[in-house]
Amino acid sequence: MKLLSVAIPCYNSEAYMEHCIQTLLSGGEEMEIIIVDDGSVKDRTPEIADEYARRYPTICKAVHQENGGHGEAVNTGLRNASGIFFKVVDSDDWVNEDALLKVLETLRRFVYGKETLDMLVSNFVYEKEGARRKKVMKYHTAFPKDRVFGWDDVKFFMTGQYLLMHSVIYRTELLRQCGLELPKHTFYVDNIFVFQPLPYVKNIYYLDVNFYRYYIGREDQSVNEAVMIGRIDQQLRVTKLMLGYYDVTKISSRKLRSYMTQYLEIMMTVSSVLAIKSETKENLEKKAELWQYLKKLNLRLYLKLRLGFLGQGCNLPGKGGRKLLLLGYKITQKFYGFN
Template sequence: MKLLTITVPSYNVEKTLAATLDSLCVEEILPKLDIIVVDDGSSDSTPEIAQKYAKAYPESVRVISQPNGGHGSAVNTGIKNAQGKYFKVVDGDDRLDKDGFIALVNGLEKTDADLVASNYKKVLPDGSDAGTMEFTGVEYNKIYSFDEIPVDGTIYFGIHSSTFKTEVLKASGIELQHHTFYVDAEYAVLPIPAVKTVLFLKDCVYLYTVGAAGQSIDMANFVSRYDDHLRVVKRVASFANECDCSDKHREYIYSAAAKLCFTQYMLAAFYDENLERGQVRARSFDTWLKGDPKLYNALAKSLYIRFLRATDFRFLPRSVKLKSAVRAVSRAFKRLTGRKKLTY
């Protein structure tokens, strides 16, 4: 049995896949790795590049080609075919830091935690540093029971930081949606009820490329794929209500769902350049969310959301940066109502 399966969802990544696989095929630890490149119906030379690595490292690299099903489908395929004790996703346009990667593998050999969470870095396409994402409020190299983890909105087990025990993923029955962007949010939530223990590691392992043209997180693309994100939000919100889990697990899931809901409001009410469409979307989403009073009231903690609700989403600020949006909203509220505070 291999120690770690790394699944590489790959769709038309001929420009970046070699760099990704070079960062995974680290000589010192390669015998412990099960690397699965899932070619998700690519129309470029992605499968040929992947096959070169499979031939060079036949004991550690495999290629699975499938009809295009989207990122979620590729991750599902990786989980079903995993041979490692642990499982990690590395996209075909990202990389792993060598030292951090070795430290992760060494850590996995010494633990039996259900989830190993490590820090990661954002990098620009030219390789320059764009910021480090770190866990705070926890002790590194300590195994926590899930009930010991603070659930205050600061802890989030995103796809770039998470290495799950494979049997936990399979026991959870996780099945990400096909042909849908942003299912990484499902990956961060659906296995959680099966997670009993968590180990936090300080080393930065994942190098997450940001700022590349055409990325799903580009705001114009984000807005155009509003319905994809909405499907993910609705699935996570439904899961929060229906999953069989402890109160602490449910609290974490609700916290993650609230973050997704806030993003959904922002896509409609702040980032959509089509004001009329944004208003319709925001009102529709708000009406839907009323069906979940816990989430609806959780979003009321945001001054921005409360103001938008109070004005029936007629005031959709533009030409201000997100960080100054609350100040802009507050000033506008005073002008419109004469009241100093936005309260119900």
């Protein structure tokens, strides 16, 4: 059995997938690298996947499927994972090789020790095209270091500081137990990946290393603002799914309840901001419908989010509303890292 399975969703990724794979190969035989070719047709992605599986048969596994989108590629990776722990690395991103060795050393301690680990958190770096300074998302204000802890030990999440797909490694069996299944042909499902499993997570460890390198800069990237506005229906779909997974107002842990509520608040803000910035009547109607959907689904949560600072900014008309909206928009930029 492998220590860590990493799924790499690939769709026409010829230009950058090899760099991603090479950084993961530095982890050696404890790694299982699952290269998921998600119906690529425009380049050599399928051939590259097969070549790595041939050259590294004990480490790399190539899986080919009809195009199902990023979420289905993650689902396929999870279905094929034999490792004790599971992570997703997008094909245009990569990992720091020294940090990977520290991650494996930490995971190994839990496999052979007495304590169980549900989720490992590490830092990630925004590798933004053209930026001189690299922004690092750290979690030292939120989490204790160098020990196992639970949600009640969480300290303080700063504005714009959230767990993203780049920062988490889950115990594989936990993802299966919580029934994680990401929707097909939908962008922004990484939000589900770092939200739906959380009530199942009991034991957490924060490793303060800059592990994941998150590339930002391609014009067609899903977190590019113009692209996000064009895909607002998918953003809305993901937000509605997340609202329906749990009644977060009834989650027993106060810290986890607060965190998940804040995450839903930022999802509502992102959806509302994109609708307003699109400047179309159709999208403004979709924004109003989203808030009505939440009101019918969970009145208590609706009132909390609607009457909050960001909720008012998303829904108030006039100059004051626009000022609050601008603040909310800056927060969403930090959250997603889009331009």
